[in-house]
Amino acid sequence: MPREGVGARKRPAIRIELPSDRLQVLRFIQALSESDYLVCIAPEYLTKLEYLKQYFDARFSESRGDEQLITDFEIIHETPLTRIGSIERPLIFPRAYFSYLRELWDLGRDIDFSFIGLMTPARIDSLNAWLKRQGVLNGIPRPPFLKEYLIMREKIKRWLRVHSSGVTQFIFQTKFGSVMIGASDKGRVFPGKAWDDDYFRMLARSRFVLCPAGDFVWTYRFFESIMCGAIPIVEASCSSYNGFRYFTMDDPLADIRWSSEIAEHNFNACLELLTISREALNEEISQILSMGSREDVPLVR
Numbered sequence: 001m002p003r004e005g006v007g008a009r010k011r012p013a014i015r016i017e018l019p020s021d022r023l024q025v026l027r028f029i030q031a032l033s034e035s036d037y038l039v040c041i042a043p044e045y046l047t048k049l050e051y052l053k054q055y056f057d058a059r060f061s062e063s064r065g066d067e068q069l070i071t072d073f074e075i076i077h078e079t080p081l082t083r084i085g086s087i088e089r090p091l092i093f094p095r096a097y098f099s100y101l102r103e104l105w106d107l108g109r110d111i112d113f114s115f116i117g118l119m120t121p122a123r124i125d126s127l128n129a130w131l132k133r134q135g136v137l138n139g140i141p142r143p144p145f146l147k148e149y150l151i152m153r154e155k156i157k158r159w160l161r162v163h164s165s166g167v168t169q170f171i172f173q174t175k176f177g178s179v180m181i182g183a184s185d186k187g188r189v190f191p192g193k194a195w196d197d198d199y200f201r202m203l204a205r206s207r208f209v210l211c212p213a214g215d216f217v218w219t220y221r222f223f224e225s226i227m228c229g230a231i232p233i234v235e236a237s238c239s240s241y242n243g244f245r246y247f248t249m250d251d252p253l254a255d256i257r258w259s260s261e262i263a264e265h266n267f268n269a270c271l272e273l274l275t276i277s278r279e280a281l282n283e284e285i286s287q288i289l290s291m292g293s294r295e296d297v298p299l300v301r
Contacts (some may be wrong), residue, residue: 013038014285015067018300020045023187023220024075025300026194028082030094033059035281040067051191056096072288075300078216080240084276085284090240091223093274098227102267104204105229109258112177113233114206116167116199117221119183126212126235127181130249134174140181167198176253177207203228207258210249211235222246223274226266231258243269 014037018025030052033039040063041049052058073084082092115127121142128139167184180202186192187199203209209225210233217238225232232246233256245262247255276284 011035011037011282011286012289013040013061013067014289015040015063015065015069017042017069017071018045018075020048021193022075022077022300023193024077024080024082024091027094027097028073028075028084028092029060030056030058030096031092031276032084032281032285034094034096034278035285036278037282037285040064048190048194051194055100055195055197056094058096068289070285070288072291077301080216080218084281085288087276087280087284089274089276090218091220091274092276093223093227095271095275095277098267098271098275101200101204101227102229104201105263107201107204109205109207109229111180111202111206113174113179113208113210114181114202114230115179115210115212115221116182116184116202118185118188123212123214126249127210130210131172131174131179134172134176134179134253136172136174136179139172140170140183174253176256179210180206181210200224200228203230206230208233208247208256212249223270226263226270229263229267231262231266243273 016029016032016039018029018041020026020029020041026049029039029041029049038059038061040061043062046060046062049058049060070084075082080090082089084092117123119140124140124142128142131139167182167186170181170183172179172181182202184199186196203225206225206228207230209221209230211219211221211225212235213219217236218240222232222234222241226244233249233251234241234246235249237248244266246266
């Protein structure tokens with residue numbers, strides 16, 4: 001997806017030194033590449049981002065070590081917070097994501113309710129409690145595993161560079177529509193962690209997306225479902241969701257309605273909240289570089 005004005009790129013290369021195994025970092029780095037600066041990263045991280053080029057005009061280059069280093073930023077997962085210079089957002093996403101996912105709205109919404117993701121014990125309990133309230137007594141099977149086992153499994157798979165397995169789907173029926181739940185770890189390992197197109201296409205086919213909490217109350221799934229035109233149904237509200245229109249898992253399904261007006265409102269609010277224009281990025285990076293080298297270390301946690 002070509003970017004307007006790409007051919008006019010004449011600004012110097014910049015270097016980002018970040019561990020790109022975190023989703024928040026991946027999205028931030030790709031957003032920076034939408035500026036007119038060439039973003040350079042270490043070769044071991046560059047390979048993780050190459051997969052994005054199948055879907056986006058993602059421009060990265062291997063660092064030689066002599067580019068101007070950018071350190072004036074911080075990325076905090078628990079809040080969430082992503083900041084570069086004086087620009088602060090909960091998360092910073094590439095604008096190209098919104099263009100790409102907006103086109104997927106044309107797939108049609110043949111799924112009433114959906115969830116796809118890693119099945120932790122807490123999520124299984126939350127989803128089963130919601131299903132029970134909808135009259136579904138036999139919900140998602142809960143294997144006798146512990147959270148510690150899941151964490152260890154993910155570490156072993158990353159160490160062995162084992163690709164993720166497929167999706168195990170569960171279909172449930174309520175009197176207000178069908179529920180499709182997919183147990184998947186594709187978004188936890190590369191290349192799916194860089195971009196899982198099947199995941200986003202399922203969101204774009206959904207009218208509503210169930211958003212149980214993850215490690216914190218907020219979840220990426222809330223914003224991703226909005227970008228795909230679905231309306232989130234959250235386990236709990238938080239300040240990061242202010243300004244959006246959504247439902248909670250305690251709301252009666254009889255009161256829940258999908259509408260294009262809500263979907264458009266959320267999409268536009270999300271675009272405003274999570275992206276930075278190319279002009280603003282150029283100006284902010286220029287300001288940072290004009291201050292010269294800094295000794296502070298970027299905060300990532």
